[in-house]
Amino acid sequence: MAELTVRIENKQYIQGTNVLDNIEFDLGAGEFVAIIGPSGCGKTTLLNLISGLEPSESGNIVFDGEPLNDQMCPPIGYIFQQPRLMPWLTVEQNLKLVQPNTHSDTIGELLSSVGLEGKQDCYPRTLSGGMQRRVSIARAFLINPKLLLLDEPFNSLDAPTAARLRLLLIKFCQRQGCSVIFVTHDLQEAVYLADRILFLSQSPSRIVHQEAVALTRPRTESGAAELSWQAALLAKYPSLLAGSVI
Numbered sequence: 001m002a003e004l005t006v007r008i009e010n011k012q013y014i015q016g017t018n019v020l021d022n023i024e025f026d027l028g029a030g031e032f033v034a035i036i037g038p039s040g041c042g043k044t045t046l047l048n049l050i051s052g053l054e055p056s057e058s059g060n061i062v063f064d065g066e067p068l069n070d071q072m073c074p075p076i077g078y079i080f081q082q083p084r085l086m087p088w089l090t091v092e093q094n095l096k097l098v099q100p101n102t103h104s105d106t107i108g109e110l111l112s113s114v115g116l117e118g119k120q121d122c123y124p125r126t127l128s129g130g131m132q133r134r135v136s137i138a139r140a141f142l143i144n145p146k147l148l149l150l151d152e153p154f155n156s157l158d159a160p161t162a163a164r165l166r167l168l169l170i171k172f173c174q175r176q177g178c179s180v181i182f183v184t185h186d187l188q189e190a191v192y193l194a195d196r197i198l199f200l201s202q203s204p205s206r207i208v209h210q211e212a213v214a215l216t217r218p219r220t221e222s223g224a225a226e227l228s229w230q231a232a233l234l235a236k237y238p239s240l241l242a243g244s245v246i
Contacts, residue, residue: 008059018204034190037200077140083132085124092120130161203245
């Protein structure tokens with residue numbers, strides 16, 4: 001049985017203008033799915049609908065056997081494009097926003113696991129961009145999510161920092177056994193991380209293609225097998241990243 005079932009007939013912000021159009025897919029327990037689509041096609045909107053941050057008036061999202069709208073506190077972690085830390089709160093206080101009763105020792109252990117040992121009392125302004133992203137990753141995993149949503153979390157980071165955080169993400173997901181939906185513009189990143197990739201069209205968005213990443217793990221960023229798989233896919237579908245299989 002799929003852990004997550006997404007059926008969205010459409011999503012409108014302006015009457016008569018669809019952003020999403022007949023999006024349907026399942027996510028299995030422990031599966032890592034990447035979503036790629038042109039800028040402005042509605043990828044963030046899709047994540048917001050799945051998370052419950054935006055209402056889904058037309059369609060149905062079922063998580064762990066129950067409609068998402070019927071669940072009071074679904075175990076969903078969300079890592080946004082920006083860390084979204086409260087600047088007037090310390091790192092520990094930011095983490096406790098999602099789990100107020102968490103013991104300080106647990107916070108300390110989690111921060112150590114993301115390379116932020118001893119940073120509990122620091123304020124976000126004293127941390128680098130990469131360190132703030134690590135805080136946001138720790139915050140998402142503090143609730144032990146069964147489903148993790150990520151919206152291009154590494155797109156504005158330098159390459160070495162992004163590579164370290166992608167490896168950290170892999171380790172966390174393997175340890176937690178959670179299912180993942182990861183939005184990205186970077187096909188190479190998707191090939192490195194995902195079990196399956198969904199490709200969206202221009203808005204109004206629909207799934208134009210999906211492809212299982214038939215590569216063994218562990219994988220290598222920019223490895224020969226990974227680059228060869230990517231090249232073969234784009235040779236078969238040259239306009240895929242623009243949202244078309246024609």
